[in-house]
Amino acid sequence: ETGVTQSPTHLIKTRGQQVTLRCSSQSGHNTVSWYQQALGQGPQFIFQYYREEENGRGNFPPRFSGLQFPNYSSELNVNALELDDSALYLCASSLASRGPGNEQFFGPGTRLTVL
Amino acid sequence: DAKTTQPNSMESNEEEPVHLPCNHSTISGTDYIHWYRQLPSQGPEYVIHGLTSNVNNRMASLAIAEDRKSSTLILHRATLRDAAVYYCILAGGTSYGKLTFGQGTILTVHP
Numbered sequence A: 001e002t003g004v005t006q007s008p009t010h011l012i013k014t015r016g017q018q019v020t021l022r023c024s025s026q027s028g029h030n031t032v033s034w035y036q037q038a039l040g041q042g043p044q045f046i047f048q049y050y051r052e053e054e055n056g057r058g059n060f061p062p063r064f065s066g067l068q069f070p071n072y073s074s075e076l077n078v079n080a081l082e083l084d085d086s087a088l089y090l091c092a093s094s095l096a097s098r099g100p101g102n103e104q105f106f107g108p109g110t111r112l113t114v115l
Numbered sequence B: 001d002a003k004t005t006q007p008n009s010m011e012s013n014e015e016e017p018v019h020l021p022c023n024h025s026t027i028s029g030t031d032y033i034h035w036y037r038q039l040p041s042q043g044p045e046y047v048i049h050g051l052t053s054n055v056n057n058r059m060a061s062l063a064i065a066e067d068r069k070s071s072t073l074i075l076h077r078a079t080l081r082d083a084a085v086y087y088c089i090l091a092g093g094t095s096y097g098k099l100t101f102g103q104g105t106i107l108t109v110h111p
Helices: A096-101
Strands: A005-007 A010-013 A019-024 A031-037 A044-050 A053-057 A064-068 A074-078 A087-094 A110-114 B009-013 B018-023 B032-038 B045-050 B061-064 B070-075 B084-091 B105-110
Touching: A005 A087, A010 A019, A019 A087, A019 A110, A031 A074, A044 A064, A074 A087, B009 B018, B018 B032, B018 B084, B018 B105, B032 B061, B045 B061, B045 B070, B070 B084
Parallel strands: A010 A110, B009 B105
Antiparallel strands: A005 A019, A019 A074, A031 A044, A031 A087, A044 A053, A064 A074, A087 A110, B018 B070, B032 B045, B032 B084, B061 B070, B084 B105
């Protein structure tokens, strides 16, 4: 069973640029959630994708967008990067059929630094 | 979102049991109680979850109060590898799997 993988591991961008982060979900999982974790804080929910559609969104502006592909992998795109976007971005996969009682499996994250 | 309250930090000695408390006085009837932990430089890791009854798995036990307003994560024999931030999270029927993390409890395990 393959776990959740994310790429790249680290990324450095400058303010105003755009970035794309990638996530491969655990085998058999059809739902992907993205979280942002600032230094010293708990992860904050960005949004979730189920069957290629956004299925819930946290308090993040529209410049945070995503995609889910037929193989359930996912991308997180952030436009017009700001210094406060510097954080660890985490992807988690799960099985939607189990609802709020399901387990989420997290990847190792992508560390984004915005200069 | 229903909120949880946890101590900022706790300490334990290796091979001793650890009881991590969590208060969730505003829990609703459909909220599941989840525990995740995050080791340094890693993504969060699922530990255990429950709804009403106590739960056991290979990692830990979850004791849920009868009124469900509090719960305790029990690590039966702490090891150095259990040193992590432990998060208690409520996930309800309309949360579509969204996890709302708080600050968590930093667990330090002494050899």
